[in-house]
Amino acid sequence: xxxxxxxxxxxxxxxxxxxxxxxxxxxxxxxxxxxxxxxxxxxxxxxxxxxxxxxxxxxxxxxxxxxxxxxxxxxxxxxxxxxxxxxxxxxxxxxxxxxxxxxxxxxxxxxxxxxxxxxxxxxxxxxxxxxxxxxxxxxxxxxxxxxxxxxxxxxxxxxxxxxxxxxxxxxxxxxxxxxxxxxxxxxxxxxxxxxxxxxxxxxxxxxxxxxxxxxxxxxxxxxxxxxxxxxxxxxxxxxxxxxxxxxxxxxxxxxxxxxxxxxxxxxxxxxxxxxxxxxxxxxxxxxxxxxxxxxxxxxxxxxxxxxxxxxxxxxxxxxxxxxxxxxxxxxxxxxxxxxxxxxxxxxxxxxxxxxxxxxxxxxxxxxxxxxxxxxxxxxxxxxxxx
Amino acid sequence: xxxxxxxxxxxxxxxxxxxxxxxxxxxxxxxxxxxxxxxxxxxxxxxxxxxxxxxxxxxxxxxxxxxxxxxxxxxxxxxxxxxxxxxxxxxxxxxxxxxxxxxxxx
Numbered sequence: 001x002x003x004x005x006x007x008x009x010x011x012x013x014x015x016x017x018x019x020x021x022x023x024x025x026x027x028x029x030x031x032x033x034x035x036x037x038x039x040x041x042x043x044x045x046x047x048x049x050x051x052x053x054x055x056x057x058x059x060x061x062x063x064x065x066x067x068x069x070x071x072x073x074x075x076x077x078x079x080x081x082x083x084x085x086x087x088x089x090x091x092x093x094x095x096x097x098x099x100x101x102x103x104x105x106x107x108x109x110x111x112x113x114x115x116x117x118x119x120x121x122x123x124x125x126x127x128x129x130x131x132x133x134x135x136x137x138x139x140x141x142x143x144x145x146x147x148x149x150x151x152x153x154x155x156x157x158x159x160x161x162x163x164x165x166x167x168x169x170x171x172x173x174x175x176x177x178x179x180x181x182x183x184x185x186x187x188x189x190x191x192x193x194x195x196x197x198x199x200x201x202x203x204x205x206x207x208x209x210x211x212x213x214x215x216x217x218x219x220x221x222x223x224x225x226x227x228x229x230x231x232x233x234x235x236x237x238x239x240x241x242x243x244x245x246x247x248x249x250x251x252x253x254x255x256x257x258x259x260x261x262x263x264x265x266x267x268x269x270x271x272x273x274x275x276x277x278x279x280x281x282x283x284x285x286x287x288x289x290x291x292x293x294x295x296x297x298x299x300x301x302x303x304x305x306x307x308x309x310x311x312x313x314x315x316x317x318x319x320x321x322x323x324x325x326x327x328x329x330x331x332x333x334x335x336x337x338x339x340x341x342x343x344x345x346x347x348x349x350x351x352x353x354x355x356x357x358x359x360x361x362x363x364x365x366x367x368x369x370x371x372x373x374x375x376x377x378x379x380x381x382x383x384x385x386x
Numbered sequence: 387x388x389x390x391x392x393x394x395x396x397x398x399x400x401x402x403x404x405x406x407x408x409x410x411x412x413x414x415x416x417x418x419x420x421x422x423x424x425x426x427x428x429x430x431x432x433x434x435x436x437x438x439x440x441x442x443x444x445x446x447x448x449x450x451x452x453x454x455x456x457x458x459x460x461x462x463x464x465x466x467x468x469x470x471x472x473x474x475x476x477x478x479x480x481x482x483x484x485x486x487x488x489x490x491x492x
Contacts, residue, residue: 029411029430032455036412050415052427060431 001044002034009054016058026061097135100128120163122374126152129346129377150181151331151350155374158354168358170209172324175351176202178331179298193234200228201302205327208306219266223253225306228299229276241283248279301333322362325355349377393432396424398475400432401441401460401468408445408459433458441467 006027013023030051037047051057104124111121133148154174161171183198204225211221230249236242252275259269305326312319328351335347353373360370396418403409403417411430419426436442441464446454460468 026434028453029434029456032410032453033412033415033430035453036410036455050412050419050426051430056427057431060428061434 001047002031002038005034005048005054006031009057012054012058013061030057097132100131104128120159122372123156123159126156126374126377147178147181147185148347150178151335151347152377154178154331155350155354155377159374169324170213172327172354173206173209175328175331175354176206179334182334193231197228197231197235198299200231201299201306204228205302205306209324219260220257222310223256226253228303244283245276245279248276252276297337298330298334301330305329322358325358328354346377346380349380353377392424393428394471395475396422396429396432397436398468398471400429400436401464401471404442404458404460405465405468408457410455410457414458436464440464 009030010023010027013026018026033051034047037050042050052060104127107124108118108121111124112118115121130149130152133145133152154177157174158168158171161167161174165171180199180202183195204227207224208221211224212218215221226249230246233242233245233249236245252272255272255275256269259272260266263269308326309319309323312323332348332351336344353376356373356376357370360366360373399418399422400414403414409417411433414433415426415429418424418429433442437444437458441461442458443461444456444458446456448454
């Protein structure tokens with residue numbers, strides 16, 4: 001219970017502008033309080049009642065940080081320091097954010113009436129949440145700002161590639177930058193192999209789609225998903241086990257390709273994968289241990305999405321064109337799990353808009369006005385900030 | 387009860403129970419929650435804030451069973467603050483009782 005509690009608390013604290021010393025201090029304090037509570041034979045439920053769940057703890061601590069940040073004063077170990085631009089700077093910034101809807105409307109009409117660029121001129125409305133993020137989130141750090149901005153970078157890139165180059169597929173892959181940026185921003189806490197393991201599903205999905213789309217080798221390209229367990233194995237602490245398992249995978253891949261390419265027996269060649277399955281069982285590695293606990297749900301979701309996408313694609317063949325939207329559940333899940341309660345709706349709006357935009361266009365042919373769905377993004381941002 | 391008002395009272399209580407004893411975080415939560423109906427999980431953040439404001443200082447004591455334990459000790463600044471707060475509180479509560487018990491002069 002203690003490990004899980006502290007792990008969750010650490011993840012939540014990482015989202016705020018707290019020094020490493022302060023974070024470690026808070027974690028040590030909670031670790032100590034849990035030890036004290038356990039030594040008094042309190043149940044897990046009672047302990048949580050007394051010290052609070054990680055979410056409520058961070059909520060209470062966060063209130064303190066927020067107040068200090070607004071005043072431009074930071075307290076640390078009894079020392080008061082003044083940081084940032086203080087009240088006046090903040091007010092000026094807020095004025096810019098408040099003015100953005102008007103600036104966007106004016107720009108939109110100028111582009112429309114003057115240059116007849118109604119489309120893609122409507123994209124100026126996306127500048128409303130982007131400016132708010134640039135002003136408010138980048139103050140907390142470059143990597144956090146980049147994570148917050150990534151949905152908009154993804155949407156704009158997706159639209160540009162779609163409208164200009166007709167690359168709606170596979171440019172949707174750009175949405176995977178959102179969880180990837182999230183993982184990269186948390187890299188400080190990870191060593192290299194867990195970091196690579198966390199990235200492996202996204203590397204695999206991207207490679208699979210690109211190779212499948214442009215080379216057409218879908219049935220061979222799926223092998224790239226084996227990168228995920230093969231990188232996962234590198235987390236195994238026993239070196240010889242690591243090598244034996246890796247070797248079993250290499251042998252299986254070689255056998256699969258040989259049987260498939262030589263005899264065109266792709267189905268039977270799948271039996272080659274009984275080698276790593278058997279070796280894993282023999283070494284009591286029935287499940288590949290992924291040490292990146294905090295990313296495990298994302299990892300599982302990625303795997304499920306891939307299975308559904310490939311399964312439906314192979315079964316119905318017509319679903320390749322639109323079922324890619326299922327991959328949007330990965331960044332949406334990441335956002336819902338890790339972002340502030342207040343910002344969740346604003347943060348997931350780019351994905352809801354993409355689904356509405358693409359569905360109206362693909363299923364009903366309403367491309368001419370389905371882009372209006374993207375106006376939902378600034379609208380929701382304005383309503384939330386009002 | 388207004389939460390800001392309650393926070394202020396709890397702050398006085400935390401300062402008071404630490405006046406004569408140095409306590410660790412868990413002991414503060416236990417002591418306070420035994421006497422006052424308080425949301426226990428708000429005590430640590432409060433303790434932390436008061437420490438950061440200089441009302442408490444901390445020191446560690448080696449523990450035979452695990453990591454050293456952190457104890458909170460009230461500072462002179464904290465004692466001074468407690469004195470001021472108590473004075474204000476007593477004056478306030480005196481006025482409240484005067485009204486509630488129906489002082490004839492009102």
